[in-house]
Amino acid sequence: MSGTLIIAEHRQGELCQATLETITSAIKSHTPDIRVVVIGKQIEPFIEAVRIEGILEVIAIRTSSNDFDPDLYAVTLTMLINSYHPELILLPHTVNTIGYAAAVAADQRLGFATDVFDFSISNGIVTAIRSGYGQKVNVELGFPENRPVCLTLRPNIWKPLQANKAGIVIEIHPPVYSARCRHETYLEPKSSGDIDIPGAAFILSIGRGVADEKNVEEFLELADSLGATLGCSRPIADNGWLPKARQVGQSGKTASNCKLYIAMGISGSVQHLAGMKHVENIVAINTDREASIFNYARYGIVADMFEIAEELRNQFPE
Amino acid sequence: MKILVPIKQVVTLDEDFEFTPDNRDVDHDFHIYDLNEWDDYSLEEALLIKESNDSPIEIIVCTVGNEYADESLRKCLAKGADRAIRVWSNELKNTDSIGIARIIAHIARREEPQLILTGVQSSDFAHSTTGVATAGILGWPYAAVVNRFEPDHDFTKASILRELEGGLEEAMNIDLPAVITIQVGINKPRYASLRGIKQAQSIPIEEATPDSLGMIDSEIGESGSASIIKKMFIPEKLSTAIIIEGTPAQQASKLAKIINDFKGV
Known part of the structure; x- marks a missing residue:
């Protein structure tokens, strides 16, 4: 059991900023052998964007769609856990990650903690910090021995590093699975009229x-x-x-x-x-x-x- | 047909509180209990489905906790849940949200509901884990952070909306049975009527144990969990806000100065 696995997240042609933060957290915490997984159809720009100095490789998995599918992400993560035997899996704590990570953690009996804002790994022992009791306390967590540990990381904590064509890119075939929860469309937020929160000083x-x-x-x-x-x-x-x-x-x-x-x-x-x-x-x-x-x-x-x-x-x- | 609604009795802390001697929790004397806000919405969604269906639907609420949790189950019964199950034994101390999911999965195997509706997260620990983990254990389809749920008439599929970041929503179609985690705002939770509260007093709450549910040792408590609390501590203050003291008039006048400075007045 060794190495770090990170699943990149993207939506509507944009790489999720929290993915870059997650990669940065791994680099700054000196986690071993960082592999970043990019899943989707048009993934070239995402592959380049995650090639930050400090990663080992990008695993490109080409599928027929760019949209998030909880079963695809869960089956893919399970497949990669069983082929790479990572000691650490890092995911951004986003709505999509909330939408599949816990299913894999429970099924594969991973160590697991969500919305983590600080962690360390030394001699294979992972320690994570998250909030508790409505943010009134911090909680230090340990994990069961001899199991991969999956952490979902709170956004806006790690300042992302820039990509510079680091690491190598390898291709892996997508897993065979049946989609049980299928993307149909996105609904953009209702027009806000003259209310402009993003623009307001x-x-x-x-x-x-x-x-x-x-x-x-x-x-x-x-x-x-x-x-x-x-x-x-x-x-x-x-x-x-x-x-x-x-x-x-x-x-x-x-x-x-x-x-x-x-x-x-x-x-x-x-x-x-x-x-x-x-x-x-x-x-x-x-x-x-x-x-x-x-x-x-x-x-x-x-x-x-x-x-x-x-x-x-x-x-x-x- | 059955809908299973797992709920959590959440904790808010007294203004001043103390940790337990081992520092792994806050002393329970400083706990104030309530039904998790998100679960209020998932129960309401189950009640709305029941009310809009011609065929009879039984709503079962369940929770993991000691007898204090009965209060939240009674609240759900008062609003219209048909049955309540509370699972507890001393071995369940130190069970994390994945361990809780293993218990709910056993209840689901016994009850065979067509749908499990639960809150996206709890207001005290916000793990956002239990619902999706339950689906992972059962091998069921799942969707998280749902703010619209419309089942087909034969209950084999449902159209859903997921609430994504920045106000974007995603329409999806999901096979049933499934676990759906419900976002606040999906409906307007009702208040219990006096009659409902009275009736709820006479409905017995089933008390189950890991043993009575047929759980094996590796599923129970710390063994079935994915994390262990090592310690709790008070967060370091990130920034020391300058506290503006005085009467409201004095405080407002300082605030007015901050506003005027900002405007360059």
């Missing part, structure tokens, strides 16, 4: 703390008077209190051009943070001093969001 965002649909209007008005774009966390969009176009986070929009982000009544789930934690100036307003949003904020206000909103309105009349 100043975002005022509200979360669960807003408590009721009837309270949303005053924050729309407040954002307006401050000259900010109103954003929100997932539960607010799920409840239909604000359109999905205002949702900041993994399944929503990324605050790409934001310079000032005021988070009101948002505790700071991993998914929300994914869309805004890079912003230079984050002001967190929350009644819970232990809320994880404060770990990412430049300024913190431990207070009721409604009281602060009311006082802010006095500062910014009209």
